[in-house]
Structures are given as structure tokens and as C-alpha cells.
Amino acid sequence: MTDFTQLAQSYIETWNETDATARRAAVERLWAPTGRYVDPIVDVQGHEQIAATIGAVQEQFAGMAFELLGGVDSHHAQAxxxxxxxxxxxxxxxxxxxxxxxxxxxxxxxxLGFLDRVPAGA
Known part of the structure; x- marks a missing residue:
């Protein structure tokens, strides 16, 4: 059985990893080789593209950090x-x-990512 709260926390930590080598290693541990990330801005698949996407977001929002807001709701294989x-x-x-x-x-x-609030010009 998957501990989705821990998985979500590891996911957030991966988005916060600033070292490219450590970030790539975290992506490889967390994601399946054919993993896919989709949001309104990108649709990427595989470790290399996912790690590059995270790196690009970190460049755009330098010095900022991701955090979980509230709890994790899960059932079966999704959260x-x-x-x-x-x-x-x-x-x-x-x-x-x-x-x-x-x-x-x-x-x-x-x-599957959804953006609820994004600053103008971002």
C-alpha cells in the first residue's frame, strides 16, 4: 500500500531540489521511466523531460519554494x-x-496539474 502523504511530500521535495544532479536522481527514484507530467503549460514524459521542466520552473521562480497546502486525499492508485x-x-x-x-x-x-492562481506575467 502506498503512503500517499509521504509520496506527495517527496514529490514537493523533488520540485524544491536546486542541484541538477540531485534533482535528476530524485526524479529517477520517484517517477517511473515513462512517467508523464501534464499541466496547462507543459506535457512532458520521461525522467529527462520531467527534470528539465522542474529546472525551468526553478529558474523562472528563483529563490521560491513549493509546499503542500492541506492534506492529501487518496484512493486506489491516485492522490x-x-x-x-x-x-x-x-x-x-x-x-x-x-x-x-x-x-x-x-x-x-x-x-495531472492544474493552476488555480498564477501571477500576471508568469
């Missing part, structure tokens, strides 16, 4: 959770909602 991105200890500038599905190996197979 949903809300997250925020902003300066540590302040109200998030970006708020989103992700639905994550795991494969039989317990790694992330798919993430």
Missing part, C-alpha cells in the same frame, strides 16, 4: 493535493492542484 509556490513563510504567489497516479512499482506514472 490529489494542493500546493503553493512562493517565498518561504509568505503567502504563495502560485497555487496549484495536482492529481498523481502511481504504477504497480509504486512510482509516479502520471501527474
Amino acid at each position: 490529489r493535493f494542493q500546493w503553493g509556490l512562493g517565498p518561504a513563510g509568505q503567502e504563495p504567489l502560485v497555487v496549484g492542484f495536482d492529481v498523481l497516479e502511481v504504477g504497480q512499482d509504486g512510482r509516479v506514472a502520471t501527474v
Whole structure:
């Protein structure tokens, strides 16, 4: 049985990893090799593209961090959770909602992301 709260926390930690080598290793541990990430801006698949997407978001929002907002709701092989991105200890500038599905190996197979609040010009 998957501990979705821990999985969501590991997912957020991966988005916060600033070292490219460590980030790639975290993506490989967390995601299935054919894992897919889709949100309104990108649709990527595989470790290399997912790690590159995370790196691009970190460049765009340098010095900011992701955090879970509230609990993780899960059943069967999927979970949903809300997250925020902003300066540590302040109200998030970006708020989103992700639905994550795991494969039989317990790694992330798919993430469907939704952006609830995005600052103008971002």
C-alpha cells in the first residue's frame, strides 16, 4: 500500500531540489521511466523531460519554494493535493492542484496539474 502523504511530500521535495544532479536522481527514484507530467503549460514524459521542466520552473521562480497546502486525499492508485509556490513563510504567489497516479512499482506514472492562481506575467 502506498503512503500517499509521504509520496506527495517527496514529490514537493523533488520540485524544491536546486542541484541538477540531485534533482535528476530524485526524479529517477520517484517517477517511473515513462512517467508523464501534464499541466496547462507543459506535457512532458520521461525522467529527462520531467527534470528539465522542474529546472525551468526553478529558474523562472528563483529563490521560491513549493509546499503542500492541506492534506492529501487518496484512493486506489491516485492522490490529489494542493500546493503553493512562493517565498518561504509568505503567502504563495502560485497555487496549484495536482492529481498523481502511481504504477504497480509504486512510482509516479502520471501527474495531472492544474493552476488555480498564477501571477500576471508568469
